[in-house]
Amino acid sequence: NPSEANESKTVSEAQRQNLPSDTTPPPGRPAAGEPSVEEPTAPHPPWGASEDQQNVSPRTPTGDVANEDPDPIAQHGSFLTTSAGSRLQETDHTLKAGERGPSLLQDHHFREKITHFDHERVPERVVHARGAGAHGYFEAYGNAASVTRAKFLAPGRTTPVFVRFSTVLGSRGSADSVRDTRGFATKFYTEEGNFDLVGNNIPVFFIQDAIKFPDIIHAGKPHPDREIPQAQSAHDTFWDFVSLHTEAQHHTMWNMSDRGIPRSYRMMEGFGIHTFRLQNEEGHTCLVKFHWKPKLGVHSLTWEEAQIVGGTDPDFHRRDLADAIESGACPEWELGIQVFEDTPEQTYEGIDLLDPTKIVPEEKVPVQLIGRMVLNANPRNYFEETEQVAFHPGHLPPGIDVTDDPLLQGRLFSYIDTQLTRLGGPNFNQLPINRPHAPVNDMFRDGYGQQAGHTGVAPYTPNSLDGNNPLTANESDAAFTDLPVTVAESVKTRAAPASFDDHFSQVRLFWNSLTDVEKDHVVGAYSFELGKCYEPAVRERQVVNLARVDESLAQQVAESLGLPVPDVRGSEQTGDDRSPALSQLGGTWPVDGRIVGIIVDPANPPAGLAELHESIVGSSMVPNIISIHGGEVSGVPVTKTLATVRSVELDALVLAGSPSRQSAEPSGQDAKSGARAGSGFDPRVDLLLDEAWRHGKAIGAWGGGTDAIYRAGYANDDPGIFIDDGPEQVLAGVTEALSRHRVWDRFDL
Numbered sequence: 001n002p003s004e005a006n007e008s009k010t011v012s013e014a015q016r017q018n019l020p021s022d023t024t025p026p027p028g029r030p031a032a033g034e035p036s037v038e039e040p041t042a043p044h045p046p047w048g049a050s051e052d053q054q055n056v057s058p059r060t061p062t063g064d065v066a067n068e069d070p071d072p073i074a075q076h077g078s079f080l081t082t083s084a085g086s087r088l089q090e091t092d093h094t095l096k097a098g099e100r101g102p103s104l105l106q107d108h109h110f111r112e113k114i115t116h117f118d119h120e121r122v123p124e125r126v127v128h129a130r131g132a133g134a135h136g137y138f139e140a141y142g143n144a145a146s147v148t149r150a151k152f153l154a155p156g157r158t159t160p161v162f163v164r165f166s167t168v169l170g171s172r173g174s175a176d177s178v179r180d181t182r183g184f185a186t187k188f189y190t191e192e193g194n195f196d197l198v199g200n201n202i203p204v205f206f207i208q209d210a211i212k213f214p215d216i217i218h219a220g221k222p223h224p225d226r227e228i229p230q231a232q233s234a235h236d237t238f239w240d241f242v243s244l245h246t247e248a249q250h251h252t253m254w255n256m257s258d259r260g261i262p263r264s265y266r267m268m269e270g271f272g273i274h275t276f277r278l279q280n281e282e283g284h285t286c287l288v289k290f291h292w293k294p295k296l297g298v299h300s301l302t303w304e305e306a307q308i309v310g311g312t313d314p315d316f317h318r319r320d321l322a323d324a325i326e327s328g329a330c331p332e333w334e335l336g337i338q339v340f341e342d343t344p345e346q347t348y349e350g351i352d353l354l355d356p357t358k359i360v361p362e363e364k365v366p367v368q369l370i371g372r373m374v375l376n377a378n379p380r381n382y383f384e385e386t387e388q389v390a391f392h393p394g395h396l397p398p399g400i401d402v403t404d405d406p407l408l409q410g411r412l413f414s415y416i417d418t419q420l421t422r423l424g425g426p427n428f429n430q431l432p433i434n435r436p437h438a439p440v441n442d443m444f445r446d447g448y449g450q451q452a453g454h455t456g457v458a459p460y461t462p463n464s465l466d467g468n469n470p471l472t473a474n475e476s477d478a479a480f481t482d483l484p485v486t487v488a489e490s491v492k493t494r495a496a497p498a499s500f501d502d503h504f505s506q507v508r509l510f511w512n513s514l515t516d517v518e519k520d521h522v523v524g525a526y527s528f529e530l531g532k533c534y535e536p537a538v539r540e541r542q543v544v545n546l547a548r549v550d551e552s553l554a555q556q557v558a559e560s561l562g563l564p565v566p567d568v569r570g571s572e573q574t575g576d577d578r579s580p581a582l583s584q585l586g587g588t589w590p591v592d593g594r595i596v597g598i599i600v601d602p603a604n605p606p607a608g609l610a611e612l613h614e615s616i617v618g619s620s621m622v623p624n625i626i627s628i629h630g631g632e633v634s635g636v637p638v639t640k641t642l643a644t645v646r647s648v649e650l651d652a653l654v655l656a657g658s659p660s661r662q663s664a665e666p667s668g669q670d671a672k673s674g675a676r677a678g679s680g681f682d683p684r685v686d687l688l689l690d691e692a693w694r695h696g697k698a699i700g701a702w703g704g705g706t707d708a709i710y711r712a713g714y715a716n717d718d719p720g721i722f723i724d725d726g727p728e729q730v731l732a733g734v735t736e737a738l739s740r741h742r743v744w745d746r747f748d749l
């Protein structure tokens with residue numbers, strides 16, 4: 001019955017009666033029936049919700065991190081309108097000449113609805129298209145005030161931020177878990193204008209000069225003929241380019257290491273990569289490199305996990321970030337700087353600070369922590385915030401400036417240019433997510449989407465008609481100043497300094513700094529990626545490059561590819577320099593937000609489940625109760641069923657019950673794989689156990705869960721296996737193992 005259906009979409013009579021009749025108009029809005037007293041042409045900010053729509057949630061203000069909205073239901077209590085504000089009675093049927101007749105061109109609502117929809121998509125970012133964002137705040141420790149006059153780094157300052165994490169190569173709909181570099185871009189809404197720290201999770205870059213950016217990206221993106229493969233570097237054009245353009249070798253090895261497949265955005269370091277210049281109140285300058293240090297440590301997926309995750313949950317990282325924030329396990333990083341003297345050479349112990357393919361080991365120049373960032377609110381609208389946010393490495397507050405790094409110099413051009421296409425014109429900084437919190441008084445006018453409400457008649461300077469306003473500021477008025485750096489007189493040239501020629505010593509430094517298990521992963525990654533290349537010459541050339549880094553690395557990869565080990569004696573790197581900070585292993589870290597899966601058998605509900613659930617939550621972790629079917633077990637809601645869970649979604653596995661084999665029968669997905677299984681338990685439990693073991697996850701069992709674990713062949717003295725009488729003892733063991741991220745001993749077995 002169409003009239004009934006319509007009724008549910010319109011405002012009920014009760015709601016109608018609640019509408020106030022005698023309303024005081026909001027400022028600027030004429031009272032009902034009164035003419036506007038404003039000049040018809042005077043610009044004014046859009047009116048807020050009318051009195052009869054007071055329940056409407058306000059728009060998310062930029063940088064609002066408090067999630068204060070009392071009512072998250074979209075547009076609660078408001079009337080559906082056209083974009084021009086006319087209330088609508090019907091939105092389900094086009095206006096037609098009779099019920100069975102043709103549609104009428106005069107149907108404005110239909111045409112507006114469809115036209116708007118037709119134009120909903122904007123071009124995705126040419127790189128970093130796939131991303132996830134969050135709001136938060138940055139607290140300065142104040143110690144950076146000695147090196148920079150940027151006010152947001154002064155003691156006691158708190159600044160709102162928006163962060164967008166991303167992969168680089170994939171399209172907007174690609175999987176999160178692919179092997180790739182991750183973007184880590186932060187917008188600080190400082191009182192001196194926006195500061196964008198547009199970094200990555202890897203401290204070096206593929207190229208030294210911005211003019212090579214289209215080359216590396218064309219090589220990494222899918223092949224132009226068939227547009228495959230999506231979101232990965234395991235293909236001929238990528239390895240063709242990086243094996244020829246050897247300055248890419250350092251970044252490439254980071255990508256082949258576990259850094260290329262992070263466990264979570266929350267567990268990644270971030271790097272500004274380039275060297276920046278700071279200036280303090282006294283005018284003294286220094287050079288710095290920016291680092292983000294995650295509170296949870298650096299942690300990665302295993303390659304097999306990453307591949308399974310790509311299929312079971314392509315949104316793995318996006319979901320992880322949003323869930324962590326929602327559950328209160330708010331991700332945190334500390335911001336740090338490595339500080340160098342600002343000498344004319346701009347080098348540190350022979351390392352050229354303008355070369356973005358080089359790091360300075362932290363053991364030589366420690367990272368000094370200068371503040372803390374917490375991400376505590378999810379975006380309310382993905383498109384408006386995460387998609388429309390526009391970063392620019394040139395958005396700098398007074399006290400922070402760029403250097404002549406030729407990669408950074410090119411980026412300063414690129415980021416405005418790309419927004420013109422992506423966001424449709426030059427006014428993208430007026431979008432709410434990009435709006436500075438500092439007052440804006442520019443002389444830019446017009447253009448698509450102009451909404452600044454400019455007044456005055458003289459958008460030029462000098463002028464007398466607007467009293468020569470707006471004024472230019474002096475340094476004492478906190479103006480941004482281009483630092484008076486001396487540029488050496490030299491001949492115009494398309495060339496790089498000789499110091500940029502060393503493409504291998506730091507690749508070896510990185511390799512030497514990894515533990516054996518991390519090295520194994522690197523060998524596996526090269527073997528996989530080169531094994532996916534069809535062109536023998538490409539594989540051979542890359543193996544020659546590996547031999548220039550380390551003979552055993554080249555040997556292992558060559559063997560896996562069935563190639564002879566190249567002999568590059570005489571040209572290869574030597575030396576045992578190490579930087580332990582480059583390894584991910586060895587520390588212990590907080591377990592906040594880690595997911596503990598608990599398998600239960602609803603036929604034998606475990607005693608103490610509710611208490612265990614509570615202790616896990618109390619330890620800032622997330623319990624996932626896994627049963628044969630949904631519902632509740634021992635009064636605790638089931639989170640996942642054996643049909644929906646894979647071990648890659650869990651950080652640790654606890655068996656509190658051993659569901660028997662017949663439970664597998666109704667899953668109806670595959671041939672009955674359980675028919676051959678020997679344990680007599682649900683084969684999906686065997687699979688969970690097997691994968692959790694292989695991926696180095698802590699595994700616990702108590703009560704009814706011990707049967708399955710013993711029958712599957714595990715023993716209490718196996719590394720990372722915790723079998724005990726009580727859930728609390730099991731949880732203690734599991735938590736301790738989780739603080740080391742993985743049970744690394746298993747990888748040596």
Ligand code: HDE
Nearest residue numbers: 125128164183184185199200210213273410411414415418
């Ligand atoms: Fe970017 N990069 N990039 N890049 N980049 C973009 O800007 C570019 C580079 C980075 O979440 C684009 O708004 C050039 C280094 C991040 O919105 C584009 C060069 C680093 C993001 C662009 C580089 C980055 C981008 C695409 C070589 C780490 C995502 C969309 C000179 C320090 C930001 C956009 C977000 C995005 C150009 C190199 C990080 C086309 C020309 C080095 C995190 O302007």
